[in-house]
Amino acid sequence: MSFWAMKSTITITCAKGISPYLREEIVSLGFPILAENIAGVTTEGSLEDTLRLNLFIRTGQRVLYLLESFKARTPDDLYKNIIKVPWENYLPEEGYFSITSSVDNPTIKDSRFANLKCKDAIVDRMRDKSGRRPETGPERDRIVIHLYWKGDRCQVFLDTSGEPLSRRGYRKIPLKAPMQETLAAGVILAAGWRGEGNFINPMCGSGTLAIEAALVGLDRAPGLLRGNFGFMHLKGFNESFFKNLRRKSRATSKDDLRGRIIATDISQQAIEGARKNAMTAGVERLIEFGICDFSETPVPGGGGVVILNPEYGERMGKEEGLGEIYRGIGDFFKKRCQGYKGYIFTGNLDLAKKVGLRTKRRLLFYNGPIECRLLEYDLYEGSQKRESTNHQIPSSK
Numbered sequence: 001m002s003f004w005a006m007k008s009t010i011t012i013t014c015a016k017g018i019s020p021y022l023r024e025e026i027v028s029l030g031f032p033i034l035a036e037n038i039a040g041v042t043t044e045g046s047l048e049d050t051l052r053l054n055l056f057i058r059t060g061q062r063v064l065y066l067l068e069s070f071k072a073r074t075p076d077d078l079y080k081n082i083i084k085v086p087w088e089n090y091l092p093e094e095g096y097f098s099i100t101s102s103v104d105n106p107t108i109k110d111s112r113f114a115n116l117k118c119k120d121a122i123v124d125r126m127r128d129k130s131g132r133r134p135e136t137g138p139e140r141d142r143i144v145i146h147l148y149w150k151g152d153r154c155q156v157f158l159d160t161s162g163e164p165l166s167r168r169g170y171r172k173i174p175l176k177a178p179m180q181e182t183l184a185a186g187v188i189l190a191a192g193w194r195g196e197g198n199f200i201n202p203m204c205g206s207g208t209l210a211i212e213a214a215l216v217g218l219d220r221a222p223g224l225l226r227g228n229f230g231f232m233h234l235k236g237f238n239e240s241f242f243k244n245l246r247r248k249s250r251a252t253s254k255d256d257l258r259g260r261i262i263a264t265d266i267s268q269q270a271i272e273g274a275r276k277n278a279m280t281a282g283v284e285r286l287i288e289f290g291i292c293d294f295s296e297t298p299v300p301g302g303g304g305v306v307i308l309n310p311e312y313g314e315r316m317g318k319e320e321g322l323g324e325i326y327r328g329i330g331d332f333f334k335k336r337c338q339g340y341k342g343y344i345f346t347g348n349l350d351l352a353k354k355v356g357l358r359t360k361r362r363l364l365f366y367n368g369p370i371e372c373r374l375l376e377y378d379l380y381e382g383s384q385k386r387e388s389t390n391h392q393i394p395s396s397k
Helices: 019-028 049-056 075-082 111-130 181-191 208-218 239-252 268-281 322-336 349-355
Strands: 007-013 035-037 040-046 062-071 096-104 143-150 153-159 198-201 261-265 287-291 304-308 340-346 361-367 370-379
Touching: 007 049, 019 035, 019 040, 019 181, 040 049, 049 062, 049 239, 062 075, 075 111, 075 153, 096 111, 111 143, 181 208, 181 304, 181 340, 181 361, 181 370, 198 208, 208 261, 208 268, 208 287, 261 268, 268 287, 322 340, 322 349, 322 370, 340 349, 349 370
Parallel strands: 096 143, 198 261, 198 304, 261 287, 304 340
Antiparallel strands: 007 040, 007 062, 035 040, 062 153, 143 153, 340 370, 361 370
16 A cells, blocks of 8 residues: 555644634535644645645634654654654655644753754655765745644654645735634634625725635635645655646636625725735735725625724734724624624733623634634614715725
C-alpha cells in the first residue's frame, strides 16, 4: 500500500474560538470527528485525503498528518526516535524541508534547539539511506514537518498545508490591521449567511469579509486560489489527481448569488485595495463597492445580514472618539437595517455598550491574541417606518 493511502489521525488547527465552525466544515466533507479543542479539530484520513481538506476548508490554518507518536524526555531521546522514521519514503533526496514546533519540555529552553535535533536526525537518516541530503531552512513554501512535544509526549506531523491556509493568495493590498481570511470565514459561518439574503459590509477595509462572503455564497473552494501547498513537494505527489480534484470543485461551485453583497468604506484607498483583492479572488463582479460613511451604506429590502468590524482601540490607535462611532452604528441599525440581522465584531465590549441595543448572542473569537466577540442583534421590522434607502452604490471610481 502506498503511504499516500495509509490512514492516520489528521489535526486541523484554527484560531481560538473557530473550532465549532471548523468542525461543521469537516463533518460536511464526510470526515469523522475524533477530538475537538479551542484551537483545532482532529479527524482521520489518508495523506491523500489531506489534499481535499486543504482545498475545501475555510476556517482552518494547518492540516497536520500524524506520522509518529512516541515518548521522549530529553533531546537525545527525541533524536533517537526521529531518526527511526522512514523519511526516505516522504522526502525527495534533493528536496527542501523546514521544521516548526510547539515545545513544552523542561529540558528545552529554546524550541529552536528541538527543531535542530529534528533536522539533524532527518538529515542523518536521509544521508544514510541515499548518500544525499535535502536542504533545510526557515521557509515554509515546500515540505514542512511539525513537532509537538509536551512533557514526555511527542508527535511528529507532516504539515501538508505549508504556508497557513489563511494565505489564500488574493490579498495583495492588505491595508492596516486586516482581518485574517480564516477568521472572516468563521465570522460569516457564525452569522449563518450562505448566499441566500443580502450581505452588507460597511467599513469593509481591504474587503476580506465581503470576498469571503462571496466565496461562501458561491460554495467555491478557497484553496482554488492557491498555487502551492506543502503536500505538493512530498514524494509520490499525484499532480493529475489534484488537478482533477480542483476541476471537479470548480464544476460544482455556483455561478451567481441570490442575494447582493454591498461593501463600503469612507476611504477611497481602502475601496481601491478591496476592489483589487476581489479581482484577484475572481469575485469582483459579485460585490458592489462604494465610497461613503458607514451610515450612508445602501441597505436594500429583502433582509440578510449587516456586519461591521469597527476599530476598537487595539492595534490601530486610541479608543478616544470611537464611542461616537459605536453610537452611530446603533442608530444605523435602528433606522436603516430593520428586517436584517446585525453583527458587530469587536475586541472592546465597553465600546460595544454604546451601540444601545440588546444583543441576542455574544460569540467568542480571537483576532490574534485579542479576545473578541461577534455581537448579534435582531433588527425587527417595527412600527416606525424604515428610512428609505438609495439603492445606488456611491461611485468608487
